[in-house]
Amino acid sequence: MDHPLWPILATVKQPSRYIGQEWGSKYGQDSGTRSKTRVCLAFPDVYEVGMSFFGFQILYALGNAQEGTVLERAYCPWVDMEASLRASGLPLASIESQTPLNRFDAVGFTLQYELTATNILTMLDLGGIPLRSEDRGPGDPLVMAGGPGALAPEPLAPFFDFFCLGDGEELFPRVLRVISETRNLPREQRLYCLGEIPGIYVPQLASCGFSGNGVRIRSKQALPVRKQFVRDLDSMFVPSSLLVPNTGIIHDRIPVEVFRGCTRGCRFCQAGMIYRPLRERSPEKVVEIARALLEETGWEEIGLVSLSSCDYTGLCPVLEALSGQLGEKGIKLSLPSLRMDAFSVELAAQLETVRKGGLTFAPEAGSQRLRNVINKGIDEENIRMTLESMSEHGWDRVKLYFMVGLPTETEADLQGIVEISKEAFRILRKRHRRAEVSVSVNGFIPKPHTPFQWEAQLPFEETEARCKWLKRQVGNPKISLNYHDPRQGFIEAVLARGDRRLANVVERAWRKGCRFDGWTETFRFETWMEAFDSEGLDPAFYANRQRGMEEEFPWDHIDAGVSKSFLWRERENAFQERTTPDCRAGNCQGCGFGPQDCTRLKEETGH
Numbered sequence: 369m370d371h372p373l374w375p376i377l378a379t380v381k382q383p384s385r386y387i388g389q390e391w392g393s394k395y396g397q398d399s400g401t402r403s404k405t406r407v408c409l410a411f412p413d414v415y416e417v418g419m420s421f422f423g424f425q426i427l428y429a430l431g432n433a434q435e436g437t438v439l440e441r442a443y444c445p446w447v448d449m450e451a452s453l454r455a456s457g458l459p460l461a462s463i464e465s466q467t468p469l470n471r472f473d474a475v476g477f478t479l480q481y482e483l484t485a486t487n488i489l490t491m492l493d494l495g496g497i498p499l500r501s502e503d504r505g506p507g508d509p510l511v512m513a514g515g516p517g518a519l520a521p522e523p524l525a526p527f528f529d530f531f532c533l534g535d536g537e538e539l540f541p542r543v544l545r546v547i548s549e550t551r552n553l554p555r556e557q558r559l560y561c562l563g564e565i566p567g568i569y570v571p572q573l574a575s576c577g578f579s580g581n582g583v584r585i586r587s588k589q590a591l592p593v594r595k596q597f598v599r600d601l602d603s604m605f606v607p608s609s610l611l612v613p614n615t616g617i618i619h620d621r622i623p624v625e626v627f628r629g630c631t632r633g634c635r636f637c638q639a640g641m642i643y644r645p646l647r648e649r650s651p652e653k654v655v656e657i658a659r660a661l662l663e664e665t666g667w668e669e670i671g672l673v674s675l676s677s678c679d680y681t682g683l684c685p686v687l688e689a690l691s692g693q694l695g696e697k698g699i700k701l702s703l704p705s706l707r708m709d710a711f712s713v714e715l716a717a718q719l720e721t722v723r724k725g726g727l728t729f730a731p732e733a734g735s736q737r738l739r740n741v742i743n744k745g746i747d748e749e750n751i752r753m754t755l756e757s758m759s760e761h762g763w764d765r766v767k768l769y770f771m772v773g774l775p776t777e778t779e780a781d782l783q784g785i786v787e788i789s790k791e792a793f794r795i796l797r798k799r800h801r802r803a804e805v806s807v808s809v810n811g812f813i814p815k816p817h818t819p820f821q822w823e824a825q826l827p828f829e830e831t832e833a834r835c836k837w838l839k840r841q842v843g844n845p846k847i848s849l850n851y852h853d854p855r856q857g858f859i860e861a862v863l864a865r866g867d868r869r870l871a872n873v874v875e876r877a878w879r880k881g882c883r884f885d886g887w888t889e890t891f892r893f894e895t896w897m898e899a900f901d902s903e904g905l906d907p908a909f910y911a912n913r914q915r916g917m918e919e920e921f922p923w924d925h926i927d928a929g930v931s932k933s934f935l936w937r938e939r940e941n942a943f944q945e946r947t948t949p950d951c952r953a954g955n956c957q958g959c960g961f962g963p964q965d966c967t968r969l970k971e972e973t974g975h
Contacts (some may be wrong), residue, residue, distance in 0.1 A: 376452040378718040384615035385415035389611040395455035403749035405548040406669040412487035415443040420619035429607035440464040460494035469495025474510040479517025480864035483886035486878040520816040520923040523866035525571035535597035587916035592927040601649040621669035632676040638815040651682030677703045726765030734784025755795040764800035771814040773826035808849040819938035828854035855893040860895040867922035931960035
């Protein structure tokens with residue numbers, strides 16, 4: 369069969385992004401049968417980014433496992449392919465069957481990153497779908513979204529028919545069932561039916577009122593809408609196979625989730641708050657999944673993934689079961705999200721049997737005082753001992769992540785970043801002539817559902833000045849220090865804490881040409897600022913303004929599980945430089961789930 373994109377593939381970079389037909393895909397399935405519910409999963413970034421997101425793989429397999437449902441995929445075309453599609457009059461279509469997006473029953477986006485907002489509009493427009501929910505008619509697909517961005521949905525609310533809040537494994541089958549059962553009903557009635565599912569938020573049923581700094585949401589739906597979560601990871605759906613790309617992707621490996629959630633309580637970290645409660649997968653199940661997917665896919669790396677893999681209580685048994693087998697086959701085992709206080713000599717010794725790579729850690733702040741403020745829970749001795757341990761066991765490269773602009777930061781805290789970076793190089797250089805230290809610095813971005821959601825972000829000019837100061841102070845060619853563009857962080861902060869008025873800004877920026885705003889080479893800051901000005905909105909109101917305790921937030925009608933009172937209490941602890949212990953190591957901290965929820969989970973799952 370001739371591929372409709374063949375005539376233009378030679379005109380674009382990386383044509384492998386668009387051809388599909390990967391191992392494990394549902395290429396050739398009968399998606400044209402009208403008796404089936406057809407859904408397209410849409411990832412608002414390029415193929416190699418979307419294929420690295422494990423949640424997309426889970427939903428793809430889960431949806432196709434539902435009787436009477438067909439799931440396909442679409443990724444955002446790079447700017448050259450967008451231009452070629454428009455010039456050729458071709459729509460954005462699914463990878464599997466080249467079905468235009470507007471011919472599906474539903475299109476589902478994942479919101480992983482605020483700066484993909486304009487890409488969503490690109491995909492809707494190229495797919496022949498009206499941008500706004502209010503403009504869609506009976507023949508248009510339902511447009512839904514999930515992911516962490518769905519828990520602060522208002523800036524994008526006018527573009528979506530509904531949002532799915534929480535774990536997709538819990539929500540997606542219910543959503544697909546209602547979409548299928550209501551196919552012959554009027555669109556508004558279908559949205560009412562979807563809104564009756566726990567964890568589904570329908571923006572069209574809500575109206576927003578703005579007064580001073582606050583926002584009030586009134587809805588025909590019961591509010592707040594509470595996120596849903598899987599209780600037992602061992603009994604949760606797991607794909608029996610994965611999509612194996614035909615081209616290089618960002619994370620080219622088998623991802624095996626060891627646990628979900630985190631109770632460490634870093635006060636800047638949105639993921640650590642919104643993915644609670646913590647649920648572990650048993651070591652036996654982890655090993656079973658890893659071996660099965662290794663056999664099925666032929667990948668040469670397995671990643672044991674979670675928010676903090678070294679906190680997994682079954683880690684040592686899993687490594688003992690896998691390391692020998694992997695080492696014999698030359699397969700790499702990786703542990704993303706290592707914590708400097710959890711990396712043990714025993715763990716390093718077990719990993720040493722597997723092919724080596726560099727290690728990555730995130731001290732986040734340069735001083736003990738500031739690490740206490742953010743509740744990082746590591747000290748100078750943890751940092752030094754971890755670096756010594758990794759050096760002794762053969763690693764000569766380390767990457768360190770820090771943030772600047774954290775609440776209460778001083779010049780002494782910045783100087784601490786310099787000293788830790790230099791100390792890391794000194795430790796590695798004692799044993800390794802080719803020692804390298806890579807330092808990555810990002811500006812602090814206050815996020816919803818965190819203790820720092822009330823805080824002001826530094827002006828981007830000041831953030832950049834601090835990053836440049838750090839770069840000058842390092843002064844060693846073997847220590848590379850890079851930082852993320854603070855202007856991008858500024859726009860991200862605006863969208864993260866924004867309200868529904870920002871939808872007009874997003875659309876205007878898109879119409880003026882903004883695309884792939886998270887990519888340095890395509891980011892157009894001045895165009896964004898023009899869009900704010902045209903809509904009469906001050907971006908500093910959203911990013912650089914300190915909030916008061918009583919302010920009503922645009923996301924207060926979304927219940928992510930962690931209470932606002934707990935977050936405020938943690939904010940107060942931060943400014944008194946008091947740390948809060950992990951609730952797994954002591955008493956319940958009263959985050960909102962309550963000890964009965966966590967205890968019942970442990971009793972039900974056995975781990």
